Amino acid sequence: MSTALKQVFNKDKTFRPKRKFEPGTQRFELHKKAQASLSSGVDLKGAVQLPNGEDLNDWIAVHVVDFFNRINLIYGTICEFCTDRSCPIMSGGQKYEYRWQDDNKYKRPTALPAPQYMSLLMDWIEVQINNEEIFPTSIGIPFPKNFLQICKKILCRLFRVFVHVYIHHFDRLGTMGAEAHVNTCYKHFYYFVTEFNLVDRKELEPLKEMTSRICH
Numbered sequence: 001m002s003t004a005l006k007q008v009f010n011k012d013k014t015f016r017p018k019r020k021f022e023p024g025t026q027r028f029e030l031h032k033k034a035q036a037s038l039s040s041g042v043d044l045k046g047a048v049q050l051p052n053g054e055d056l057n058d059w060i061a062v063h064v065v066d067f068f069n070r071i072n073l074i075y076g077t078i079c080e081f082c083t084d085r086s087c088p089i090m091s092g093g094q095k096y097e098y099r100w101q102d103d104n105k106y107k108r109p110t111a112l113p114a115p116q117y118m119s120l121l122m123d124w125i126e127v128q129i130n131n132e133e134i135f136p137t138s139i140g141i142p143f144p145k146n147f148l149q150i151c152k153k154i155l156c157r158l159f160r161v162f163v164h165v166y167i168h169h170f171d172r173l174g175t176m177g178a179e180a181h182v183n184t185c186y187k188h189f190y191y192f193v194t195e196f197n198l199v200d201r202k203e204l205e206p207l208k209e210m211t212s213r214i215c216h
């Protein structure tokens with residue numbers, strides 16, 4: 001991790017507390033396993049594959065939470081440069097514009113400035129992953145029937161954070177020395193979602209060119 005990232009991490013001001021796995025639980029062990037496979041090598045494509053004997057939902061749950069924590073941190077590193085003024089609309093270049101929709105205030109897809117969109121997005125994900133009925137932490141409590149569907153939506157929304165950060169704030173990542181770190185996280189994310197077909201190809205379009213350069 002670069003110094004700039006560490007500083008931001010330590011500042012901890014704009015960040016939500018990380019969702020943690022309880023030590024001793026099966027998911028904690030799985031989380032450790034996933035982490036260990038990352039530090040031991042650079043084969044991210046291999047690292048995302050479901051280990052023998054593990055449950056797919058558990059594997060997805062662990063990754064969704066990890067990606068949320070990491071991508072939230074990445075956005076945090078550039079968030080002071082992402083303002084209503086610099087980014088009056090949540091977009092990925094001229095071609096892609098994202099509109100926010102939820103079950104609360106925004107029943108219809110609504111164009112919002114990027115910071116507001118990001119804030120709603122992170123809050124929404126946080127609510128999902130802290131909901132015991134969707135992400136049960138106790139052993140023996142099953143995942144809901146729509147678990148995969150919810151995870152797909154979370155990952156699709158997290159992908160949009162990458163799109164915005166890469167397309168609109170790439171220079172800043174370079175200046176901060178965070179580029180390599182973000183690329184690694186992106187690759188890991190990309191391999192994971194494509195391995196299990198969790199994000200529509202159409203959603204991946206905005207970063208297609210970059211993806212073909214860094215993911216093989």
Ligand SMILES: [Zn+2]
Pocket residue numbers: 081082083086087114115164168169
């Ligand atoms: Zn922005």
